[in-house]
Every structure is written in structure tokens, then in C-alpha cells.
Amino acid sequence: MQKKLLEIKDLTIKFHTDDGVVEAVNKVSLTVHEGETLGIVGETGAGKTTTALGIMGLVDCPPGRIEGGKIMLNDQDILQLDEDEFRKLRGKEISMIFQDPMTALNPVFTVVDQIAEVIANHQQLGEKEAEQKAIEMLELVRIPAERAYEYPHQFSGGMKQRVVIAIALACNPRLLIADEPTTALDVTIQAQVLELMKDLKTRSKTSMMLITHDLGVVSEICDQVAIMYAGEIVESGSLEDIFENPLHPYTNGLFGSIPDIDKEVEFLSPIEGLVPDPSDLPKGCKFHPRCKYAQHLCSVEEPAFQEYSPGHYAKCFVYEGKLPAKEVKKYE
Amino acid sequence: MAQIDLTLAPAGKKKSKKRSLWADAWLRLRKNKSAVAGMIMLATILIVIYSSPLYLDYDNDVIKPDLTQTLQFPAEGKLLGTDELGRDVLARILWGGRISIGIGVLAMMLSSIIGCTLGAISGYYGGKTDGIIMRSLDVFMAIPSLLLMITLVSIMKPTITNLIIALAIGSVPSVSRMVRAQVLYIKGQEFVEAIRAQGASDFRIIVMHILPNAISPLISQFVMEIAGLILAISGLSFIGLGVQPPDPEWGAMLSSGREHIRDVWHVTAFPGIALVLTVVALTLVGDGLRDALDPRMKR
Amino acid sequence: MGRYILKRLAQMIPIVIGVSIIVFLLLSLSPGDPAKMILGLNAKEQELQMMREQLGLNDPIPVQYFNYMKKVVVGDFGTSYSTKQSVIEMIGVRLPPTLILAFGSLFTILIVAIPLGIALAVKQNSPFDNIMRVVSLFFAAMPGFWSGILMIILFSVHLGWLPANGFDTPSAMIMPIICSSIAGWAVNSRITRASMLDVIRQDYIRTARAKGLKESIVIRKHALKNALLPTITSVGMAVGGCFGGSVIMEMLFGINGMGKMMIDALRQKDIPTIMAGVIITSVIIAVANLLTDLAYSFVDPRIRSMYARRKQRKEVAGHGAN
């Protein structure tokens, strides 16, 4: 078994807004092993990004607040660190690639400056050396060195995302969090960027946490997968577990809503209903209003997160045996 | 806040489907405490001022001097004291407000009509039309607006109509520019292409589709511009080019009282306070409207 | 960039010409006979005729305008009708106080409003922020002359610290400059605060934080430069405001500047003085706008490269119109 790099236990993040308290992340537990890639899958608003920001220590405060749980990085609870110590981890131990490359770069600095900055910040290097290294990083992400002194607006979306990747990887972080790194990009460029990430990851032996709503991307890169819904992990397991044997009705619903060219299906079956209002979550199982198998119990009590097979967890009464063992149909 | 927006996004979408832009804006406005404070202030000011003809007689209460009662300090009956002609300062402030605010609003209406027309034509047609209109406006922009207003008023006579015209001309260039920028933005959106594809006339597209969309973010600017114009009127009155006697106007009252300020502060202080409160109320409402109507421009 | 500046300077010419045409037209069409202004009322009709001839007032207005501009081009703004002095000499005396007043105000706006706006944004929703927001709201709503009167009462009359009049010593400059910039402090600190808050929420700030930069560096380096853009625009616009407002400040504090000169000239329909005042003011404002745009492009590389590609863009726009 590989060594645990990151272990999150019962992480709870809430936003206190004028409209009420938003439970963005609710008792989330996750583990990322060294060298491994964990995919976090969920619809928009499920709390994936907030979880990631929680790990980065970048939850806006106020209104956000980490209300409970632990984030262990190399057996050290980073939530206990003071801001200055935490700061030293960011960019060096943990890095993050943000969703939208169009806005993630500061428009008023050259790209090389923005890469060199993180290098100079964490490594005791002079300006020139940092810049030199930054240019190397650029070449690593396949951007020609002569474009180093250009500004972000002169770059295309895909190139910007490569710059963001270069920033994230500049200090060889142990953990790379990629928040929907390809969502904002054209499909052809998506593939290039994914390929690049995969390549760099293997080269630098970085662990990765990939946040996405795209199951295709997950199947390509991830070793482990966690499914998130309304701020909770509803199912987690190895790539195989999830793809071959999805347990939770929501996971099944997700697979049902993507086309599969191997099968002839007349209609896709999207999950009915909408993601619940995070400031007004349903009682009991958060998914029950949309769940085909929901019973009265589901709206009253909250199911536990239970291990079904080794390493494969799910949060559903069906697997707790509290519901009449009605088989959850795969890929309905 | 970015991540909150992210989290709230689906919920927000749901809401906007149910309610119109205006109802939505109203809801947002109601939630904004300072905007509510501003609306209450403004409503109070407007009600008190515009109901003044009900309990004030212009000839007897507002402009009739009482030379035996000049420069009296606030006392019972004359709550805010009297001015240098023995007239009740409170009555004059109330009546003067009708004039100050009235001129500000009318000038703004005039300048927004002209500004919207020019801005819309300029933004929609672009090219040479745009060039000609914008360059001509640049000429007006090149003179500081207060100086432009002073020049216009002193060349024409300082009647209320001329004041309104001068103030409107002074603010047309900036209004046109704002409208033009909005029109350009909306013109670029797909729905306009769609409407054009349906064969709508230019006039119809501008009036029915572009302007309504362009105006909502501008409304707050208009409200704030009224505040600016009220200040400008008071400035003109200060140098004797504003509202002419015996009509009371806040700026004129304030400046006529300044000679006596060492002896009788109230003649200068109270009109000034009325002016400041009105401008503050307008600013608060304008701020609130901006946040409510134009999330895009939200700061 | 050099070509751009030249181009902008060239663009100023038609604007200044436009300004001069409008003002000249307005003045020529308004009532009042300059010959009478010069000679006084006891002048005989014959003398008036001679003077009109001498001034070229009998020519058609376009010819008068053309003759006037011919002189202006070589720097001759003529002689004031009311003071009989060379207009350029009059302006030579009166421009410096107005420039000091206007740009002094601008400078204090910059050094007060920007740091204040940043402080307010960083301490968003703190008691300091809330109090200052209310205070600035009221400051922005106060007419300059009113706050001026109040300041004179306090600082000149009661405390005796500052002179209530004039502009010849540094201490005399304090009150006029502060009065004409108070509203600017309020408005621009609000703008800086708002744009700072806006910028702080941007993704690239999150990127900067994710790099593990110190918060102070994030604010000073990454946020400020972006947040300054709206402030630069607003301060640029304030140049015109400061010039306009200086009219009132000059009246209130008895400053012998351009604004007071213009008011006197307008009251007496002193056409050469009014024309010169307006033309020179518009040139100064145009230059100030150019400087604002240059400052903008200095801060924002997007604008900078837009200038470089301007011609190209124009062609594209031309196509769009067809």
C-alpha cells in the first residue's frame, strides 16, 4: 500500500451569508496516496471547488469558514498551521490549477513574471535565475521561450491554461489540485492539456486531485474516484469499482446521463430534478428528492458512509440494509 | 465570493426564470440596507417638499419679506429662523427644494433624451455616424462642464428654462458616452443578431430591444447624475448665475447667507444640510440601483 | 507609443478648433456690443463705428472667426476689452494659481483617496470601513463652497490658523486645495475601494494567493495595479472637475486665477479673454486626458497593445459597419 499523502477527515465548510448558512462541504473524508490521482466528480455546486479551496486554505473568510474536520498532509494537520506557515505550503507542497484559465492569470504582468514569482517566493533564487527557471517551465508546458515576455491577453485559452499549469508545477509540489482544468477549453485543446498533465504528473511523481464533472476525463487519468453530491461524498472507490460497479443511485444516474457509443440507447436518462439549494438542503439523504428508490426513511434519517467492498464506500440505506434490498439498477 | 457564486449559481438561475429582471432587481434593492435608507430619505424629502404647496402659500410664506423679523434665530413658529429679508428659512428650504430637485430632474430628463438618442445612434450605426457624433461630443467634453454651464447661462439669460438647458447640455456628452458604451455591448449580443435576422427595422431594434436593455444599468447613473446636477445648480447660484430671486433655491440661499455666517449660522447651515441630505439620499439610491440592476457592473 | 502620442496631439487640434468655433459663435450671437464695452457709454457713434471697424466687427462672423484664429495660431490672443491688457499676459499671471489649485487638488486626491480606498477594501466591513463610507458619502455630497465657508469659519476665524483669502503663500493654498478636493477624496476612495474589492475577488488574485505569496504582496502587487484602472479613469475625469470647480474656489477664496478671470470676462462680454480662457482650458484638459490614457496604458498592457493594433482594429470595425 502506498503512503497516504493527504487525508481529509470530516471536513465541514459553511458560508454565512445574508441569505442564511450555506453548507457547502459537509463532513467530507478523502484520501490521496502518493503518486495517485483522485478524481472528484459531481455536478456544479456539489462543493468540489470549495473542498479544494479548503485544502489550499483559500476559502474566503468571511463569509466562508472551516467549521470542523482535519486535513492531514503528511500526517500534519494543516488546519492547525498559522497563516504564515500555511502560506509556505501553498505553491510549494500543494498547488492548484483553476477552472478558468481566462481569468486565472493577472492581466497586467507578463507570463514569465507570473511563473517566476512563485519560484522566487519558495526557492531562494535571484530574479534572473527565477526567470530562467520560469522560461524552462514554459518550455516544459510546450510554450516557446520567445513568448515568455508576452501578456496573458496575447495567449489563447489553451496556452493560458498551460501557463497556469506551469505556475502550479513550478515548485514541484507533492499534491496538485486541478479544478476542472479543461472545462473552459475547446475539446481538441482539452485533450492536449490532459495529455500534458498526465505526462508531467508521471514525470514529477506528483499526486493529483482532479475535480471534474466529466466522467470521460476521470476514466482516462484517475486511479481513485469520489462522487460528490450536495457537499457530501456519496460514493468513493477505485476507478474500477466506480465504473464497473457503481453503488449509489446518484452515481448510476451520472453514468446514465452520458452517451455511450458502445450501446444503442434510444434516450439518455438524465437525473430528474435539480441540485438542491445549498442554503436549504433537504433533511435525511440529500439525494432523496431526486432518487427513484427513495422511501420515507430517506427523508428522515441520514444514511452512513459505509464500506461495501474493500476501499469502495457508499452512502445509501440500500447498502446499510435498512431499506428493502431492492437492487439499484446499473446504468439505468 | 467567487465560490459562493459558484455554489449559488443553480439556485440563482432557477430564481431568474421565475421573476422578471425588474422584480428581481426590486428584491435585491430591498435587501440592500443602505439603499433602503436612501429610499426612505429620498421619499421623505420628496413628500415633504412636494406637498409644501398644501400648507405653504408662495406669495405669503415663501417670498414675502418681513423687514421687522430679519435674521432671527430659530424659534417657535420659525423653526429654522429667518433670512435677511425676514422670510421663514424652513418655508424657503421646502419651496426651494422643489426648484433645486425639479431643475435637476428635468435637466437630467432632457439630457438623457438627447444623450440616449445620440448614444444609441452612435453606438448602433458606428462608422462615420459614430465618428461625427463622438467627435462633436468631444468638443463639449473638452470644456469643463461647470465652465460650459457658466458660459451658456451667462450668454443666455439665467431663467429656469435656460438653466435646465445649460445643465442638460453640460451633461449630454457623458450621458451619450455611457449610452453608447451600453449599446455597443448589447449590439454585440446574439439576441440582437437574432432579431435582425427576423428582419426587424433598425429603429425597432434600437427602440424596442437595445435601449430597454441598455437603460437598466444606466438608471443608477442617471439618478447619481441628478445629484451632480443639483450640486451644479447650487454652484451656479453661488456665483449669481443660478435661479433668480425671489424664487428660493438651495444654493442661492446658502450663498446669500454666507455674508452673515459669523453672526447667524442658520441661514447658511440649513439649506446646506438640506442639499447634502438630498444628494446623499440620491447617491444611496443610485448605488443601490446599480447593484440591483446591473450585477455585471457590480463592484 | 510615440506615434500614438503624436496622433493624439493631432486629434486635439480639431477639438480645440471646435471649442473655439462654438464659443465664438455663442459670444458673437449674444447681445452686447464690444465697441461700447471698450469705449464706454459716452462714446460717439462715429467713434464706435471706428472701433467696430478696427475690431473687424462689421465683417461676417466666419471672417471674424478666421481672422481671430489666424492670430491665435501665432500665439496672439489679442487685448482684453475690459482691462486693455494683453490677454496672454493676463493668463500668464492667472494660469499658475489655477494650475496649482487644480493639480494640487488632483495630487491630494491621489495621495488621500488611493491609500484610503485600499485600506477600506482590505478592512472591508470593519467599523473603520463603515464609518468612513458614511463620512465619504457626506463629503461627496457637500458643495465645495459650503465646505469652504465652514472651513473658513473654523480655521481662519476661530482658530486663526490659515488665511481666508489669497493664494500667494503655502498656508493660503491649503484650504482652497483641500476644499476643491474633498469631494474627490470621497468619490475616488469609494471607487478605489470598490474596484479593489472587485479585484480581490478575481481568480488571478486567488492564483496569486495559491502561489503562497504574502497577503501584503498580493494586495500591493497583484490587486493594486489592476484596481487602479477605474481610479485612473475617475481621476482623469476629475481634472475637468477640478478646473470647473476652481471657478468657485477662486470666487470663494479670492484667488486671482483663470476661473475668476473667466467669470469677470463673461460678465463683461470680454470676448478675447473668454476665448483665450476657454481655448487654453480645453487644451490643458485634452493634455490631461492624454496623460490619463498614457497612465492607463502604462498600467494595463491590454490597452497598450490595443494602441499598437489600433489601425488594424479600425479596418475590422469598418467592415462590420458595411
Added chain:
Amino acid sequence: MKRTCSLVLSVAISMVLLISGCSQSTTSQGSASNGNAAGPKSDISVVLTKIGNNLDPAEANSLDTSTIMYHVYDTFIKFDNDFNIIPGVAKEWSQPDNRTIEFTIGEGYKFHNGDPMTIEDVVFSVERLAKVPKKAAFMSMIKSVEGSGNKVTVKLTEPNSGAIRNFGDVFIVSKKYLQEAGEKYANAPIGTGPYTVTEYVPGSKVVLKAWADYPFDKAKIETITFKAIEEASAKYIAVETGDADFAGIGARDKSRAKNNEKLAYFEGPSTFTGFVAMNTTKAPFDNVNIRRAMAYAYNNEGISAITPGKTIIDSMVPKMFSTYHSSPNLPKYDLQKAKELLEKEGFHAGNPLHFTAWTYQGNDPELEAFQAELKTISVEMDIQNLEFGVFLEKMANKEYQLLVGGWSDTTGNTLSSLESYWSGSFGQMNITFYTNPKVEELYAKVKAATSEAEMKEAAKEIQDIAAQDVPMIPTATKMSYYAMNKNLENVHIHTSGLVSFRNASIK
């Protein structure tokens, strides 16, 4: 600074007066009283209302410039505080016949550039005025000026008893220097007075320095800095805070100045004459009954009380002049009589009289008060605020109906006061365009009068007629107030409005 100066001048001065709410002309209270010495200081700062853009005394368009120039130049003659003529450079004067004036010029005068003053300079000082439009009225009186030895002989175009007074306003200039300097002269004047101009910022500041080579008694104050402050209250603040040593102040600050131990305070009457003028060539004021109705409706007592320091007057001739006469014919405030007169002319509530009054200043509370007064007898008076140039032009073109204004007399010339009713002064002093053959006759009499009694008699008659016909309603004069550093001594405040620091000193 003569009365016969064109109306432009008079009204320009009074505009300054009214706008600033401050007084300019004043009496002759003499000099400051004592106080404890505050160490030797011989530099003073004097606040004036306006500093001109031109230091040529002939072009000077305000009393303030004249005050400055009084120290740099000498004039033919001067006036004492009762407007008696006293010597200037002319030590003696006589009128051998009613068309001739002879001046005997004193000796030893030098210009600041060292040149001695010659008789040619003196003659030139008069002759050069021919080119000055503002002096046209004065020059029209003069047929010729000749100098020989130490005598200057002036021949008049017609008999004129008041002509000599105009020489109080003729400054002696250096012919040579003026011709050399050309246009620059206006900014760098040279005279024969005890002070030289060392610094001049047009519109804001003039610094004078005592001239070391002054051939007579040297001035004690080393430098005098004149600066301009228009706002009356600011003038007082300047003196109060020690920024300035001398200023004319507004009535509002009178008691403050009186009670301030650091300051000396003066007050006195001025020759300011306020009036309501009605255009006698245009309806409705071509009708004497309507004019009288206006005079009856003018609540002089109450309206004058609005501005502190104003005293009502009943003649266009200032009280301090020997020719002053209080006519019983002048209507006294009586609304009932006004109403009756108006009704007689067919104006009543059903058919109200409606006209426009003009002013050229911002807010005029006095006019507003008159407006309200008229409203009670159903007269609608609109107030129109005109730009000054337009105001003057419309006035000269007889386009106005009623206007309010005021002027100050500075030479004690009765003639110019009475000119307001004389056809020869249409558009200048006679702004109502009033004519009356009897007045014309009487005016000629005053002009040619050789004895005081003769002049007084004719002047009395004119004032009686004028009070009956009321083309102008005399309204009020005002007191002048001054505050100064109490250590400043021997400042001469002339009735003419001039302030002299020639003999002043600091204790």
C-alpha cells in the same frame, strides 16, 4: 476719480461696492489713535477690494487703483475732507474769467527715474488724456492747455464752475518716460510721489517701496503691500488675524472690530448714492404719476434696514455737499397714495401694472423686498439679472424700464450730481433720459454760476423739480467702516474714498 467720469466708471465702482457689500468712500476721521508699540515695523499690508489690471492712473477703473496711485503720483490739486480744494503740485490756482483756470506749479518735484518734473510734463499730463476714452467728457470741457514758466493756463470750452475739480483727478506723468515706455507704461508707472512700484501682479498684488530720493519729507512706512480681497467678511478676517494692517470692512463686522483690542476702528459717511432709476422715455415710466407711485411704494426706511450701515437719503446730491437740498416734493413711503395714483392711471388688481426691473448683481435682497412691497398693491415686477456689459448697453439704448444702482462721488462736484437730470449727460449720468426745459435752464445757471449763493439757489430749484418728477428715487447712502492695526498712525482716510499712507507710521 471724478464724478464726471462716465457711467461705466461710476457703476463699475458701485458694482464692486454692492457686490462686496463693503464701503469704499469714507470720511476724514483722520488718523489712528494710540496704542502700545509692538516693536519697529515699517512694512504694512493693506487690503483693497480690487487690484486693477492696469496701473496707468488715467485708465484706472477703480478707486482702489487710485488709492495705490495716490502714493506713486501727485495730482494738480487735492481735496480736504469737506471737499475743499487744497494744493497738489499746483500750489495756487485762480479763475481770471469763467472760461479760464490758471495753476501755479510748485518746484522741486522729481520723477522716480531722477528726471526733474517740468512744466511740459504737467501740460502733457492733461493733453494725453485726449486719447483716453474714459476722459472724453472731461476733455470736452477743455479747449486748450498751455504752460509757460511755472504757470499752466487752461481754457474752457464754456463757462463751468465745476471744471477745476476735475484736476483733482489728473496725475502728473513724465512725458519722456511715457513716450519711451509705450504700452509697458501701464505696468511700470513712474511718478513724482513718495513711493515707487516694486512689484505688480495684475489683479492681485502691488508692492510699493518708499523712494529713497524723494525730494520732500520721506515716507515713514518702508513698504506697503496692497492686496485684493473682494469678500467683505474675508477683509475683516484678514485684519483680525493680522494678515493685513488695514482694510475697509463690512457693516456686519463693525462691532467685532470695535470690540477688538488689537484693532483701531473708524466709521464715517460716504458719498455713495443709491437710487432706483426709471426710463422716462418708455412706458410705463414715461408717466410721471406712475413714477411717483413707485416712489410712494418704495419703503426706503424698511428696505435700507436690510443692509446694515445704510442711511436713507432724499436727494441725489450727497448731504455733505453745500448744494444739498431736502425737497418736500419727494414722495414719502405711502402705499395708499401709490395705489391711488396707479388707479388714476387705470392700474388695479384687475389690470395690474407689469414691468421688469434690472440688476447686474446676483441676489439683491433690497430689490426683492421692493418687489414684494409692490405685489401688495398689485404691481408685478419681474427681476432680471443681466450680465454687466449687456446691462450697460441696454441701459444706454434706453431699452430698460426700471433699474437699481448706485454711484459714488469722489470730487465733490455738485454739477455731476445734478447731471443726472441734464440732457447733456444722456446715458452717462442721466440714465433715465429725463428732460425738462426748466431744469436745462437751471443747470446752465449752476454751471456758469460765479457765486456759491447763486449756485445753491439754482441747485435747490433743480432738486425740487426732480423730486416732483422723480425720474430717480434716491434711496440710501451707506457708512464706511475701517479696521486697522492699532499701532498704525496717521492714516488719512479721505471723504473721496482715497486712503493715504503718505504720512502714516507704525508705533
